[in-house]
Amino acid sequence: MEIRDHAKRAEAEQRTIVINQGVLSKNDLLARENRALFKSKRLLTMNIVSSPGSGKTAFIERTLTDIKGRLRGGVVVGDLATDNDAKRIARSGSPAIQITTGDTCHLDAEMVAEATAKLDLNALDLLIIENVGNLVCPSGYDLGEDLRVVMLSTTEGEDKPLKYPTMFKTADVVILNKMDIAEVVGVDRETALSNIHRLTPQAIVFEVSARTGLGMEAWYQFIEQRLAAAR
Amino acid sequence: MHEISVMQSAIELAVENAKAQGAQQIHRVNMRVGALAGVVPDSLEFAFPIVCQGTMAEGATLEIEFIPALCRCSSCNSEFEPKDFFYECPNCKALTVDLLRGKELELAYLEVS
Numbered sequence: 001m002e003i004r005d006h007a008k009r010a011e012a013e014q015r016t017i018v019i020n021q022g023v024l025s026k027n028d029l030l031a032r033e034n035r036a037l038f039k040s041k042r043l044l045t046m047n048i049v050s051s052p053g054s055g056k057t058a059f060i061e062r063t064l065t066d067i068k069g070r071l072r073g074g075v076v077v078g079d080l081a082t083d084n085d086a087k088r089i090a091r092s093g094s095p096a097i098q099i100t101t102g103d104t105c106h107l108d109a110e111m112v113a114e115a116t117a118k119l120d121l122n123a124l125d126l127l128i129i130e131n132v133g134n135l136v137c138p139s140g141y142d143l144g145e146d147l148r149v150v151m152l153s154t155t156e157g158e159d160k161p162l163k164y165p166t167m168f169k170t171a172d173v174v175i176l177n178k179m180d181i182a183e184v185v186g187v188d189r190e191t192a193l194s195n196i197h198r199l200t201p202q203a204i205v206f207e208v209s210a211r212t213g214l215g216m217e218a219w220y221q222f223i224e225q226r227l228a229a230a231r
Numbered sequence: 232m233h234e235i236s237v238m239q240s241a242i243e244l245a246v247e248n249a250k251a252q253g254a255q256q257i258h259r260v261n262m263r264v265g266a267l268a269g270v271v272p273d274s275l276e277f278a279f280p281i282v283c284q285g286t287m288a289e290g291a292t293l294e295i296e297f298i299p300a301l302c303r304c305s306s307c308n309s310e311f312e313p314k315d316f317f318y319e320c321p322n323c324k325a326l327t328v329d330l331l332r333g334k335e336l337e338l339a340y341l342e343v344s
Binding site: 014016017019020022023024026027104136139162165166167169197199200202 | 233236237240241244245248249252254258262267268269270316317319326327328335336337338339340341342343344
């Protein structure tokens with residue numbers, strides 16, 4: 001009897017608290033702070049996402065090496081473990097900060113804030129954030145970037161964008177990498193481009209090979225134009 | 232998958248709000264999840280009891296309200312629910328990016344005592 005009374009009383013005392021707040025609102029707030037900081041430093045910031053093995057690190061290495069003398073770049077790179085990528089990127093002579101996320105499958109705005117605090121942002125024009133290789137989880141996490149760059153390589157097949165629509169929907173730029181071996185791997189270029197365009201009609205697409213340098217100059221000019229426009 | 236960390240953020244937010252309102256126990260958590268939120272509702276449900284353990288939400292029930300995508304055509308301005316991930320306007324066939332609804336990942340309300 002007593003137990004039932006207690007349960008009844010608890011039920012009677014139940015009330016509703018309306019919240020209506022984004023679950024990632026803390027991240028969104030930190031991302032806004034990052035964005036304001038990067039803007040005050042007159043940086044162009046990009047968040048590069050792809051599957052593991054699409055060639056993000058090679059693409060970033062090539063970009064930083066080729067634009068040396070034109071622009072000053074710095075990198076924040078996220079991986080589950082090891083600092084191999086930061087070491088690779090550092091060979092280009094640009095500063096690179098590694099974030100090892102442990103078991104976390106994406107970077108968040110707080111990790112980026114901590115990592116960029118270790119960079120001299122006043123000495124940079126371009127800040128590249130290499131996200132953890134993953135086309136699912138990073139999509140909901142704003143890092144404070146100006147551009148979200150989604151990369152896929154020809155080895156992944158022309159239907160890859162259809163398999164990960166949520167991520168491709170958020171792209172400002174799509175990089176189609178490993179174009180030098182497109183023919184060998186038998187990728188249907190027209191279908192790949194059409195899939196990208198239909199999913200994300202707003203995105204600017206670059207077809208490149210980070211290995212041979214094919215198509216990279218157009219990408220550098222785009223970066224310079226965006227920087228000039230922002231400044 | 233990051234549903235566990237998403238759920239963790241949701242419960243942190245829930246506990247914060249419940250405490251601020253002087254509640255002792257959270258009985259029900261109601262969330263809104265859009266089709267384009269990038270999370271799988273089933274995985275959220277799986278993660279829910281795990282992240283509630285040891286908090287004032289332990290034993291609570293989770294309700295997820297699924298929000299389908301709703302677009303506005305940037306050419307002819309008509310509103311439509313896209314039938315797939317290509318947001319093609321059924322009226323004028325233009326492709327659009329303007330999403331009115333479907334990106335929600337929100338904590339809507341709590342039942343507490």
